[in-house]
Amino acid sequence: MKQQYKVLLVDDEPDILELLQYNLEKEGYLVRTALNGRKGVEEARAFQPDVVLLDIMMPEQDGVETCRQMRDMSELQNSYIIFLTARAEEYSEIAAFDVGADDYIIKPIKPRALMSRLTALFRRETKKKKNSNKINVGELVIDRTSYTVNIGEQQVTLPRKEFELLFFLAQNPNKVFSRDDLLHNIWGSDVYVLARTVDVHIRKVREKIGEGYITTIKGVGYKFELN
Known part of the structure; x- marks a missing residue:
């Protein structure tokens, strides 16, 4: 039986909610909606969606703060959070990724393109699950089957993209990857995000697991250090 994925739509424009809900349900998704950020957080806690599609400019609570609370x-540790917004400024995009967004799509929304994007996202997710395994580096244990990271007895919580970035680097120890390499392998070629997004995620991973694992190669990129 095909898995039925759950999608939460958070936007203050009823017409957009209605359009997206119609197209998503037609593709077999379970859908809930919210008209503002506060209600979105409440719905997310109860619904536990696989994907949140989130606007930035909303009453009561904006999308950036909503994403921060959801993360x-x-x-929602393993949920995808995708911004759908009219805000095209670079600083808004950076702010979104800084609080844990997985993707950033500029309105106007093309429903068919969005459906294709979600299909590709879940296809990659299924492929990753089939290749699940565990990486042990000293006290650091990275387990993709449960999406958990442990340092000794302490479990560290990483949002999905931070986890995937760490796992990918650790799976290829001592190999240097450019920002473009990491964007392609973690975010995919069908998603446009800024190169700075990689730097933001690396910084957050280092804050949680320590500075000694991921090395910056100036002017080139990053590598997972394995001595």
Whole structure:
């Protein structure tokens, strides 16, 4: 039986919610909606969606703060958060990725293109699960089957993209990857994000697991250090 994925739509424009809900349900997704950020957080906690599609400019609470709160929720640790927004400024995109967004799409929304994007996202996810394994480096244990990271007895919580970035680098120890390499392998070729997004995620991973694992090769990129 085909898995039925859950999608939460958070936008203050009822017409956009109605359009996206119609197209998503037609493709077999389970859908819930919210008209503002606060309600979106409540719905996310109850619904535990696989994907959140989130606007930035909303009443009561904007999308960036909403994303930050969702990323602090254990229920959404493995959920994708994708911004759908009219805000095309670079600083807005950086702010979105800084709080844990997985993708950033500029309105106007093309429903068919969005459906294709979600299909590709879940196809990659299924492929990753089939190739699940565990990496042990000293006290550091990275387990893709459970999406957990442990340092000794302490479990560290990483949002999905931070986890995938760490796992990819650790799976290829002592090999240097440019930002473009990492964007292609972690975010995919069908997603446009800024190169700075990699730097933001690397910084966050280092804050959580320590500075000794991922090395910056100036002017080139990053590598996972294995002595």
